[in-house]
Amino acid sequence: MVVDALLAAVLFAAAIPREIHEPARPVALGWVLQAGLVLPLAWRRVAPLTTFAVVAALAFTQWQNGVLVPTGDVAVLIALHAVAAHTTLRKLALAFTVAELGVTLAAIRWAPNHETFKAFVLLSGLTTAAAVLGLNQRTRKAYTASLEDRAARAERERDQQAQIIAAEERARIARDVHDIVTHSLSVMIALADGAAYALPTAPDQAADAIDKASTVGRQAIAEMQRVLEVLRSGADDLPARRPQPALQQLDGLIAEVRAAGLPVEIIVEGKAPAMPSGAELTIYRVVQEALTNTRKHTAPGTAARVRIAYDPETVDIEIVDDGTASPPERPHGHGLTGMRERVAVYGGRLEAGPRPSGGWRVHTTLKPAELRSAP
Numbered sequence: 001m002v003v004d005a006l007l008a009a010v011l012f013a014a015a016i017p018r019e020i021h022e023p024a025r026p027v028a029l030g031w032v033l034q035a036g037l038v039l040p041l042a043w044r045r046v047a048p049l050t051t052f053a054v055v056a057a058l059a060f061t062q063w064q065n066g067v068l069v070p071t072g073d074v075a076v077l078i079a080l081h082a083v084a085a086h087t088t089l090r091k092l093a094l095a096f097t098v099a100e101l102g103v104t105l106a107a108i109r110w111a112p113n114h115e116t117f118k119a120f121v122l123l124s125g126l127t128t129a130a131a132v133l134g135l136n137q138r139t140r141k142a143y144t145a146s147l148e149d150r151a152a153r154a155e156r157e158r159d160q161q162a163q164i165i166a167a168e169e170r171a172r173i174a175r176d177v178h179d180i181v182t183h184s185l186s187v188m189i190a191l192a193d194g195a196a197y198a199l200p201t202a203p204d205q206a207a208d209a210i211d212k213a214s215t216v217g218r219q220a221i222a223e224m225q226r227v228l229e230v231l232r233s234g235a236d237d238l239p240a241r242r243p244q245p246a247l248q249q250l251d252g253l254i255a256e257v258r259a260a261g262l263p264v265e266i267i268v269e270g271k272a273p274a275m276p277s278g279a280e281l282t283i284y285r286v287v288q289e290a291l292t293n294t295r296k297h298t299a300p301g302t303a304a305r306v307r308i309a310y311d312p313e314t315v316d317i318e319i320v321d322d323g324t325a326s327p328p329e330r331p332h333g334h335g336l337t338g339m340r341e342r343v344a345v346y347g348g349r350l351e352a353g354p355r356p357s358g359g360w361r362v363h364t365t366l367k368p369a370e371l372r373s374a375p
Contacts, residue, residue, distance in 0.1 A: 084134025
């Protein structure tokens with residue numbers, strides 16, 4: 001607005017010397033037309049079509065009265081440029097038609113003898129140039145706006161993707177924390193209870209149980225420290241720092257559970273196919289969570305069986321127990337949810353529920369193709 005006002009002032013000032021030395025007839029009309037033609041240009045960006053209409057009407061007035069205002073043609077061209085740059089093509093077509101009509105009238109009235117056509121071509125060329133320059137400005141503006149919008153959209157998408165990745169990582173860490181804490185505390189409590197029971201009559205067994213509880217606690221602390229280190233590290237370090245128990249640690253897990261007082265039989269059928277560490281972690285956590293739930297929700301004397309069957313197409317995992325707990329006492333919280341999320345990543349579907357003959361069964365089948373392709 002300020003720049004446009006300055007432009008109008010400059011155009012008005014540029015015509016003052018001619019108005020003084022070569023005054024139009026009548027003088028007052030010349031000054032009024034001069035002011036009327038340039039002053040509306042201050043609003044050419046705010047209301048371009050209205051500005052053009054006012055300027056065109058005053059230019060027609062000067063043509064009717066035979067008063068040739070010095071800045072008349074320039075004002076019309078600037079107003080037409082504003083219409084082309086800031087309005088629609090339909091409005092531009094209307095303004096351009098009006099401008100061309102004015103060019104025809106001006107060439108007929110003011111062109112020297114036998115030069116009407118030349119004057120028309122010259123003025124029409126100037127009119128076309130003003131319209132083309134305005135269109136070019138609008139195109140550049142639209143292109144710049146599209147680039148800015150695309151950059152802003154890309155930045156938002158990057159932020160959203162980062163938030164999704166962060167949420168997935170938090171969920172993964174939460175599952176790991178749940179598995180570590182629940183399993184380790186369950187084993188430690190069982191060992192501590194056993195030590196307290198055996199202390200009066202078998203102090204050596206009590207000491208051994210306390211020693212095993214201490215070992216489990218230290219292992220849990222070490223694993224928790226690795227989990228917390230993931231939270232403190234950058235995204236580039238996450239894959240290398242994740243705590244990932246593998247299939248080789250299953251024997252140690254079974255030994256811990258047995259030491260806590262739960263008899264466990266493990267059956268492995270076939271040979272494990274090649275799979276990423278995340279798939280091995282999934283198998284480990286499913287077995288760990290299922291046995292932890294058996295320890296927590298069944299009466300003493302319960303036994304469990306773990307069966308892992310490998311073949312070229314599937315990895316079948318089944319954990320069953322003969323506990324007497326009723327279904328409502330069994331877990332329906334974050335443990336099962338975490339297991340379902342883990343096996344879903346590798347194409348599996350978790351089934352957990354009571355057995356017809358008594359006890360509880362956890363079962364899932366993973367596919368080697370998904371195991372190889374999953375991250």
